[in-house]
Amino acid sequence: MPYSLQSGIASALITLATTTHCADVDWLSQFPISLPSTVSSAKLCPFQGTELTLQMGKVYQDKISREQAFDQVQTVLGERLLNLGRVAVGFVPLPPNQFLVQLPDQIDQRQAVEQIIQRSHLTFRLQNPTTPQTESLLLQKIELQPKLDAKQSDSRQIEKQLAQIYQKLYGPPVLTDKNVIDASYQVAAVGHLWDVVLRFDAQGAEQFQQITQKMAGTQRPIGIFLDDQLLSEAIVSSQFAKTGIAGGAAVVTGNFDLEKAKNLAFQLQEGSLPAPITVLKTEAVQTEQCSSSPQV
Structure with a gap:
């Protein structure tokens, strides 16, 4: 499944779709988070x-x-x-x-x-350099992920197995939710899906620019984790090798319906x-x- 990380309007576009596409962030389509209770x-x-x-x-x-x-x-x-x-x-x-x-x-x-x-702890982690074990770990991940998505009865065991795989595939966190100052949700550029928009503080924006510059053109993805579960991953285009992605914001674009996007935005807005x-x-x-x- 290909992933990409591309520049939008002062933002990063993280896509979980099976095909790569570009889209600018439509800030007017963002919906305010309400607290009705x-x-x-x-x-x-x-x-x-x-x-x-x-x-x-x-x-x-x-x-x-x-x-x-x-x-x-x-x-x-x-x-x-x-x-x-x-x-x-x-x-x-x-x-x-x-x-x-x-x-x-x-x-x-x-x-x-x-x-x-x-806990709702958001972390950004970089995939480790390729080793002889990488291909085997990726195959295990591809085999287990559909079982987790299908919410099988042993889903907790599958989550533990995937967490162990990610522990070997990815390094320690390089950016966390402590640098996320806002999270919201908006209509996706295509289909009947929704995006989650993250906005970083000054330190987070600088760190995000540095890690995207480091990973640009390497074909190694940046993984975004919620607790120990992989939320999304993205490959940074080589065009950002000199500058990284600036602007202090990222748009997580994936197979989110409104309820999932809203809940994720709430979780990140509330903090871990x-x-x-x-x-x-x-x-x-x-x-x-x-x-x-x-x-x-």
């Missing part, structure tokens, strides 16, 4: 649905304290709860490491939990979690008798 800082009453007790695990990086990580998790979870739909959601921090979340019955509980606890979140307790709740004093 309401999130309560106290327990809801009356309420009918599921109460989740979430627990924060060990911080991924030692650069921030547990207290700072807790504050970041609270911010990210709050943003994610705002994007669940036109419903009221309860969200009560329980320091030092727990949160209470109330999900009304009209929300798809399983999907909501997946959205809430996913600095520590893992697990569901400690799940309880079906129905309350109708509300006390006059605020609930904790």
